[in-house]
Amino acid sequence: MQNKQEILEKLTGIQSSRKSYYTELIYLVEEMKKKNRQLAVINQLTQLQINASWPETSIYIASQLSQILPFGHFVLTLIKGSNLSSYLTRQDGDQWQCHTLAGAVTPDQPTLSQKDVLHHSFSEMFPDHHALSVPLRSQFNQTFGFLTLLQRSEQRADSEDADLFSLIASHVAVSVENILLFQDVSEKIKIEAQLVQSAKMAAIGEMAAGIAHELNSPLTAILGNSQLLLREMKASPTAPLMNDIYQCGVRCKKIIQNLLTFSRQEEYLFSTISINEVVENSLDLIGYQLSVSGLTITKELAQPPLLFHGSRHQIEQVVINLLLNARDALVGRVDPRIEIRSFLVEEDKGHCYVGLTVHDNGEGIAAEQLQQIFHPFYSTKERTKGTGLGLSVSLGIAEAHGGRLLAQSEENQYSRFTLLLPLLREEVQDGEETDTDCG
Numbered sequence: 001m002q003n004k005q006e007i008l009e010k011l012t013g014i015q016s017s018r019k020s021y022y023t024e025l026i027y028l029v030e031e032m033k034k035k036n037r038q039l040a041v042i043n044q045l046t047q048l049q050i051n052a053s054w055p056e057t058s059i060y061i062a063s064q065l066s067q068i069l070p071f072g073h074f075v076l077t078l079i080k081g082s083n084l085s086s087y088l089t090r091q092d093g094d095q096w097q098c099h100t101l102a103g104a105v106t107p108d109q110p111t112l113s114q115k116d117v118l119h120h121s122f123s124e125m126f127p128d129h130h131a132l133s134v135p136l137r138s139q140f141n142q143t144f145g146f147l148t149l150l151q152r153s154e155q156r157a158d159s160e161d162a163d164l165f166s167l168i169a170s171h172v173a174v175s176v177e178n179i180l181l182f183q184d185v186s187e188k189i190k191i192e193a194q195l196v197q198s199a200k201m202a203a204i205g206e207m208a209a210g211i212a213h214e215l216n217s218p219l220t221a222i223l224g225n226s227q228l229l230l231r232e233m234k235a236s237p238t239a240p241l242m243n244d245i246y247q248c249g250v251r252c253k254k255i256i257q258n259l260l261t262f263s264r265q266e267e268y269l270f271s272t273i274s275i276n277e278v279v280e281n282s283l284d285l286i287g288y289q290l291s292v293s294g295l296t297i298t299k300e301l302a303q304p305p306l307l308f309h310g311s312r313h314q315i316e317q318v319v320i321n322l323l324l325n326a327r328d329a330l331v332g333r334v335d336p337r338i339e340i341r342s343f344l345v346e347e348d349k350g351h352c353y354v355g356l357t358v359h360d361n362g363e364g365i366a367a368e369q370l371q372q373i374f375h376p377f378y379s380t381k382e383r384t385k386g387t388g389l390g391l392s393v394s395l396g397i398a399e400a401h402g403g404r405l406l407a408q409s410e411e412n413q414y415s416r417f418t419l420l421l422p423l424l425r426e427e428v429q430d431g432e433e434t435d436t437d438c439g
Helices: 002-012 018-045 054-065 114-125 159-233 239-262 275-291 312-329 390-400
Strands: 073-080 083-092 095-100 130-137 143-151 271-274 296-300 307-310 337-346 352-360 404-410 414-422 426-429 432-435
Touching (some): 018 054, 018 159, 073 114, 114 130, 114 143, 143 159, 275 296, 275 337, 312 390, 312 414
Parallel strands (some): 296 337
Antiparallel strands (some): 073 083, 130 143, 352 414
């Protein structure tokens, strides 16, 4: 027995019985497992997504901390100037939820530290919880935020957990600071892009005005003289050539007009217009071009006709552009179809719109391109078939009328463009204007 006890002491350094030896061994194993979990969590917390939003970041940190520290609520707080923005996260069943408390914590007393302000605010919201906060410090040792655990009395952390929380905060601070730097750089890049775009738009406006002055006069002469010559030529063999000259002149004039409209250098007279008349007039202008392409066009127009206040020429330009885009998307398709529908749209806030959709079963638009099709000079067509101005001009016209232009598409399935214009709800009766219902 003596030899056995000596062996145990030599092997373990523990002067105890076999039972207490195994108990301590189990305790040591559990402690090692606990340390491993803590290291795993710390490692995960250093892998925060740099492009994540603050609610997503708060949820991620809370979900990791819940594996090693007890708490009821977790709060990520960021200092922006003199304001504190907090993101309160808690677990609801299997899901994590985050609530933004931006601007909710403002010091009542100038002498209070930011940490005291936080705890004062949280004590008012959660009087039965204790707040444990640790600062997030930058590489220059400046505090730019806090991590806070809101714990009930039975969950209150001991000194060991508090030390662990401080250690975790030092690792999280690096990742959070990287997110802040990424957001700053992204914002600067966005502002620079907006400045470049604004400069481009200003240049287009100046260029369009110059083109209009320089080319409108000679184009008027070309169009007028070519029309006179066409009347005299009639069935002459050279009549088609003269007709080509005339058509090219018309196209040049339309390009100038699009540039002027896009740069908003040209104004149009607004009047009361029926959306059904706009559709019929547009089909009268380009119906032949569409029919020779082998398309099937179906119309479903609202009755009675829906009225809006706007420029007939501009809205017809939008409809014609949408129809021609649909035609181009149907090249080579089996059973090509274009569907035109006008309808009434009533939104939740009581706003009523005249709606017009142009739907085709063409090649569609890829999801990554759909967000860019309204950008100036962006086109999904071949370089020789599109200028990239059609949809951006159409969007500008819709917005100038107080409306919207929306796009839906699925690649190799369909495209649907929807034009929404404010419904004219005023009727003149006995010289007075009265509002009418959407219906």
